[in-house]
Amino acid sequence: MSMGPVEVMANQAGEERAEAARMSSFVGAIAIGDLVKSTLGPKGMDKILVSGSDPSKPPIVTNDGATILKSIGIDNPAAKVLVEISKVQDGEVGDGTTSVCVLASELLREGEKLVNEQKIHPQTCINGWRKAANAARAALTAAAVDNGADEAKFRADLCNIARTTLSSKILHHNRDEFAMLAVNAVLRLKGSTNLDAIQIIKKTGGTLADSYLDDGFILPKQIGVNQPKRIENANILVCNTPMDADKIKVFGSRVRVDSTAKVASIEQAEREKMKAKVDKILGHGINVFINRQLIYNYPEQLFAAAGVMAIEHADFDGIERLALVTGGEIVSTFDHPEATRLGHCKLIEEIMIGEDKMIRFSGVQAGEACTVVLRGATEQILEEAERSLHDALCVLSQTVRETRTVLGGGCSEMLMSKAVDEVAVRTPGKEALAMESFSRALRQLPTIIADNAGFDSSALVSELRAAHNEGKSDYGLNMEDGEVCDVRELGITESFKMKLSVLMSAAEAAEMVLRVDDIIRAAPRERRG
Numbered sequence: 332m333s334m335g336p337v338e339v340m341a342n343q344a345g346e347e348r349a350e351a352a353r354m355s356s357f358v359g360a361i362a363i364g365d366l367v368k369s370t371l372g373p374k375g376m377d378k379i380l381v382s383g384s385d386p387s388k389p390p391i392v393t394n395d396g397a398t399i400l401k402s403i404g405i406d407n408p409a410a411k412v413l414v415e416i417s418k419v420q421d422g423e424v425g426d427g428t429t430s431v432c433v434l435a436s437e438l439l440r441e442g443e444k445l446v447n448e449q450k451i452h453p454q455t456c457i458n459g460w461r462k463a464a465n466a467a468r469a470a471l472t473a474a475a476v477d478n479g480a481d482e483a484k485f486r487a488d489l490c491n492i493a494r495t496t497l498s499s500k501i502l503h504h505n506r507d508e509f510a511m512l513a514v515n516a517v518l519r520l521k522g523s524t525n526l527d528a529i530q531i532i533k534k535t536g537g538t539l540a541d542s543y544l545d546d547g548f549i550l551p552k553q554i555g556v557n558q559p560k561r562i563e564n565a566n567i568l569v570c571n572t573p574m575d576a577d578k579i580k581v582f583g584s585r586v587r588v589d590s591t592a593k594v595a596s597i598e599q600a601e602r603e604k605m606k607a608k609v610d611k612i613l614g615h616g617i618n619v620f621i622n623r624q625l626i627y628n629y630p631e632q633l634f635a636a637a638g639v640m641a642i643e644h645a646d647f648d649g650i651e652r653l654a655l656v657t658g659g660e661i662v663s664t665f666d667h668p669e670a671t672r673l674g675h676c677k678l679i680e681e682i683m684i685g686e687d688k689m690i691r692f693s694g695v696q697a698g699e700a701c702t703v704v705l706r707g708a709t710e711q712i713l714e715e716a717e718r719s720l721h722d723a724l725c726v727l728s729q730t731v732r733e734t735r736t737v738l739g740g741g742c743s744e745m746l747m748s749k750a751v752d753e754v755a756v757r758t759p760g761k762e763a764l765a766m767e768s769f770s771r772a773l774r775q776l777p778t779i780i781a782d783n784a785g786f787d788s789s790a791l792v793s794e795l796r797a798a799h800n801e802g803k804s805d806y807g808l809n810m811e812d813g814e815v816c817d818v819r820e821l822g823i824t825e826s827f828k829m830k831l832s833v834l835m836s837a838a839e840a841a842e843m844v845l846r847v848d849d850i851i852r853a854a855p856r857e858r859r860g
Contacts, residue, residue: 350447352847352848352849352850353443353446353447353453353847353848354447355407355409355850356407356408356409356439356844356845356847356850357409357439357440357442357443357844358407359405359407359408359409359410360407360409360410360412360413360435360436360439360841360844361436361439361440361443362407362410363400363405363410363413363414363432363436364413364432364433364435364436364437364439364440365436366399366403367396367399367400367429367432367433368429368433368436368779368783369783370394370395370396370399370429370499370783371429371430371433371499371776371779371780371783372499372779372780372781372783372784372810373498373499373503373780373784373810373811374780374783374784374785374810375394375429375499375783376394376783377392377393377394377501378392378393378394378399379391379392380392380393380398380399380402380403389710389711390711391711391714391715392711392712392715393714393715393718394429394499394500394501395428395429395500395715395718395719395722396417396421396428396429396430396431396432397417397418397420397421397428398718400413400414400417400418400428400432401414401418408850409439409844409847412840412843412844413432413435413436413840414432415840416431416432416435416836416837416839416840417429417431417432419836420832420833420836423832424725424726424729424826424828424829424832425721425722425723425724425725425726425729425829426496426722426723426725426726426826426829427829427830427832427833430776430833430837431832431833431836431837431840432837433775433776433779434772434773434775434776434833434834434837435836435837435838435840435841435844437771437772437775437776438460438768438769438772438837438838438841439841439844439845440772441768441769441771441772442456442768442841442845444768445764445765445768446845449764451761451764451765453845453846453848455760455761455762455765456765456768456845457765457842457845457846458762458765459758459761459762459763459764459765459766459768459769460765460766460768460769460838460841460842461838461842462754462758462762462766463751463754463755463765463766463769463770464769464834464835464838466747466750466751466753466754466766467747467748467750467751467769467773467834468831468834468835469750470746470747470749470750470751471737471743471746471747471827471830471831471834472827472831474737474738474743474746474804475735475736475737475827476488476735476736476737477734477735477736478734478736479734479735485734486514486518487822488730488734488736488824489514489517489518489727489730489731490510490511490514490822491736491822491823491824492726492727492730492736492824492825492826493506493509493510493511493513493514493723493726493727494506494507494510494822495739495822495823495824495825496722496723496726496825497509497510497513497719497720497723500715500716500718500719500722501539501712501715501716501719502539502716502719502720504539505539505540505542508540508542509542509719509720509723510723512542512543512544512703512720513720513723513724513727514727515544515701516529516544516701516703516724517529517724517727517728517731518731519699519700519701520699520728520731521699522731522732523699523728524728524729524731524732526721526724526725526728527651527652527655528652528655528656528699528700528701529700529701529702529703529724530548530549530652530700530701530702530703531702531703531705531717531720531721532549532551532684532689532702532703532704532705533705533707533710533713533714533716533717534684534685534687534704534705534706534713535685535706535707535708535709535710535713536685536686536706536708537685537706537707538706538707538708539705539706539707539712539716541706542703542704542705542706542707542716543703543704544701544702544703544704545691545701545702545703545704546693546701547691547692547693547694547695547700547701547702548652548653548656548657548676548691548692548695548700548701548702549682549684549689549690549691549692549702549704550642550645550649550653550689550690550691550692551649551687551689552642552643552644552645552649552689552690553642553681553688553689553690554640554641554642554681554690555626555631555634555635555640555641555642555643556631556635557632557635558631558634558635558639558640558641559638559640560640560680560681561678561679561680561681562618562619562640562678562679562680563677563678564675564677565618565619565640565674565675565676565677565678565679565692566615566616566617566618566619566673566674566675567617567619567620567621567653567657567659567673567674567675567676567679568612568615568617568619568620568621568659568662568671568673568674569621569650569653569654569657569659569660569661569662569674570612570620570621570622570623570650570661570662570663571622571623571624571650571661571662571663572622572623572624572662572663572664572665573624574605574608574622574624574625574626574627574630574643575624575625575626575627602629605629605630605633606633608630608665609630609633609634611665611666611668612665613637613639614665614668615665615668615671615673616668616673617639617673618638618639618640619639619640619641619642619679620634620639620640620641620642621641621642621645621650621653622641622642622643622644622645623644623645623646623650623661624643624644625643625644626641626643626644631643640679642690653674653692654674655700656692656695656696656700657674657675657676657692657695657696658672658674658675658695658696659672659673659674659675660672674695674696675695675696676692676693676694676695676696677693677694677695678691678692678693678694679691679692679693680693684704685706703720705717705720726826726829729826729828729829730826730828732828733826733827733828735827735828736824736825736826736827737824737825737826737827737830738805738807738818738819738823738824738825739807739818739823739824739825740777740780740807740808740809740810740818740821740823741776741777741780741781741792741795741807741808742804742805742806742807742808742818742823743825743830744773744774744776744777745773745774745777745792745795745796745799745806745807746799746804747773747834748770748771748773748774748796749770749796749799749800751766751767751769751770751773752766752767752770754766755767755770769838774792774796777791777792777795777807777808778792780808780810781808781810781813784810784813786810786813791808791813791814791815794815795807795808795815798815803817805817805818805819806818807823809821809823
């Protein structure tokens with residue numbers, strides 16, 4: 332009987348086992364953390380993302396962790412896990428996308444030392460990390476403050492959270508104005524987390540300081556020719572229907588005639604057909620018609636003659652938002668006016684933003700609807716400003732639901748680290764080493780924040796740790812002056828939900844990667860023919 336090696340895998344399939352698999356996972360995850368950690372904190376740096384496949388595509392300048400990680404191609408399986416938790420954090424809370432990735436990578440950096448240098452089994456590490464995560468969660472929950480019952484204090488909390496979120500973004504220098512803008516927009520939602528009612532319009536020109544919040548809903552389109560430019564008490568029909576039926580639309584059809592008179596009769600039949608359609612639309616008792624598709628000259632003339640404002644080519648996003656905020660529905664057929672729900676608003680008028688004409692809907696049925704108009708020098712600045720403002724809006728909308736808040740500036744991380752150390756001291760066995768490593772990983776976040784600001788991180792974090800051990804649990808890092816101080820007085824506040832999500836998501840992702848002892852790569856599918 333032959334004792335030679337037996338090939339179990341298909342041709343081109345691969346496998347990495349034990350130490351090699353673990354090392355591959357550690358290296359990939361740590362590399363992802365190192366990639367984005369320079370963007371962390373109020374003094375974090377930006378990245379320029381350039382498309383490799385389309386050189387004409389404009390570059391993206393950002394320090395948003397989720398945007399950076401979504402834009403890069405990654406082959407390492409463990410690195411993809413970190414990218415996924417960053418995406419989930421972005422979708423769930425909106426902020427903390429960099430923090431969750433950096434904390435997971437720092438946990439795995441500590442895990443590598445435990446497994447490879449101290450020869451501690453991964454399951455022992457995981458058990459210790461779970462105890463540490465529970466201790467950290469309990470400390471964070473105990474430190475949370477809930478001002479949801481006091482409207483004035485809660486509004487101040489929301490403003491502080493918005494300022495803290497925006498302090499690490501491009502809007503840093505205008506964070507006070509944008510924080511108020513974001514809070515006003517979110518409070519209009521009356522507790523809803525659906526941000527579709529908040530429209531963001533970007534217009535180049537001016538500076539970021541020229542941005543403002545408009546109480547109405549603004550549609551970046553123009554009103555048709557010879558039609559009223561202002562309508563009060565509007566009844567709106569929002570449609571997605573072809574209004575260009577002045578030609579035969581059967582694919583491949585050919586019409587043969589023996590005189591121009593017959594061509595004219597065909598055209599007349601088309602016009603009669605379009606007139607009948609317009610009459611059906613007007614039969615709904617409307618004075619505003621908004622269509623997703625083009626409106627050709629003849630139907631536009633008919634609407635103008637009837638004194639109806641017609642707006643064409645409102646894109647899918649535009650008409651869906653319009654239907655939402657005006658209380659109407661998108662229709663495509665017009666045979667049953669009694670079954671159609673029209674939209675309503677008090678005033679529709681044409682306005683100018685910069686050099687462009689737009690349409691403002693004031694007094695819409697959904698009173699929470701509003702529009703943020705962003706101004707800026709370049710498209711890149713506007714895109715990054717929109718991402719920054721969207722993060723703030725997401726965090727604020729979640730905080731309105733979960734009203735508890737915690738302190739930022741590395742204060743919460745040091746608080747959790749101290750709680751984990753206290754439990755680790757009372758824990759026997761090797762699990763205590765894993766808990767201490769969890770505590771060190773938490774302390775890395777304030778260390779990285781200080782490093783990115785150009786300060787002496789070793790001195791600052793040591794001073795912060797000593798302050799917390801003395802019972803000064805409100806102390807954190809002030810990155811404006813490079814000192815340790817009471818961050819509650821500075822108003823450096825963050826959402827409890829966001830902080831808890833960062834902690835638990837990072838711990839679960841690190842645990843998942845640490846469990847891996849085998850990486851199997853499937854063979855590529857053969858192409859036949």
